[in-house]
Amino acid sequence: AQSVAQPEDQVNVAEGNPLTVKCTYSVSGNPYLFWYVQYPNRGLQFLLKYITGDNLVKGSYGFEAEFNKSQTSFHLKKPSALVSDSALYFCAVRDPGGSGGYQKVTFGTGTKLQVIP
Amino acid sequence: ETGVTQTPRHLVMGMTNKKSLKCEQHLGHNAMYWYKQSAKKPLELMFVYSLEERVENNSVPSRFSPECPNSSHLFLHLHTLQPEDSALYLCASSQVTSGEQYFGPGTRLTVT
Numbered sequence: 127a128q129s130v131a132q133p134e135d136q137v138n139v140a141e142g143n144p145l146t147v148k149c150t151y152s153v154s155g156n157p158y159l160f161w162y163v164q165y166p167n168r169g170l171q172f173l174l175k176y177i178t179g180d181n182l183v184k185g186s187y188g189f190e191a192e193f194n195k196s197q198t199s200f201h202l203k204k205p206s207a208l209v210s211d212s213a214l215y216f217c218a219v220r221d222p223g224g225s226g227g228y229q230k231v232t233f234g235t236g237t238k239l240q241v242i243p
Numbered sequence: 244e245t246g247v248t249q250t251p252r253h254l255v256m257g258m259t260n261k262k263s264l265k266c267e268q269h270l271g272h273n274a275m276y277w278y279k280q281s282a283k284k285p286l287e288l289m290f291v292y293s294l295e296e297r298v299e300n301n302s303v304p305s306r307f308s309p310e311c312p313n314s315s316h317l318f319l320h321l322h323t324l325q326p327e328d329s330a331l332y333l334c335a336s337s338q339v340t341s342g343e344q345y346f347g348p349g350t351r352l353t354v355t
Binding site: 158160168171172175177220230231233234235 | 249285286334335339343344345346348349
């Protein structure tokens with residue numbers, strides 16, 4: 127069974143500092159990995175994904191994520207945090223198996239990012 | 244309209260009412276999803292339609308009934324709900340092959 131863990135409920139970072147939001151995963155095959163962001167009273171918004179290739183994936187709003195197969199991690203990073211980055215961040219993993227073309231996606235529990243001015 | 248839209252955005256209903264949530268995607272996707280998001284709980288996948296067939300039903304109570312008349316529209320029919328069903332209900336869509344999902348803004352449901 128696939129799973130994804132976000133070990134931190136909340137991350138606080140000062141504006142201008144680099145930020146990291148952690149994610150580890152467990153899946154039987156080669157994972158598809160995703161990051162989403164949710165602002166208050168909104169749906170989740172896709173940020174970036176890893177399928178194959180370069181371990182460093184660049185996404186929207188200056189975010190990037192590093193895939194590390196040996197550590198089964200996919201941490202979200204940004205070199206310089208903005209107050210507007212404050213939101214809830216979700217990591218997700220896609221099971222490469224599945225029937226009828228459908229492949230299940232499992233979401234983490236979310237990490238609240240607070241950027242302090 | 245672009246992306247994924249959901250109506251209504253807010254809904255208050257009594258336990259004996261019947262109502263429906265509507266979702267429409269304008270992205271040409273072939274899979275659609277219903278999720279429940281409650282405070283301090285993980286995102287719960289409720290139903291998945293892939294190529295207009297229901298492929299996932301995660302032990303959801305029968306008071307929730309999904310309907311997918313075509314690849315662009317998804318409904319969630321609600322009846323005799325309980326107060327613990329109060330939550331944000333999110334619709335999403337994706338291409339079956341690519342995996343990333345695009346979410347609507349959600350319907351905030353309150354059951355009184």
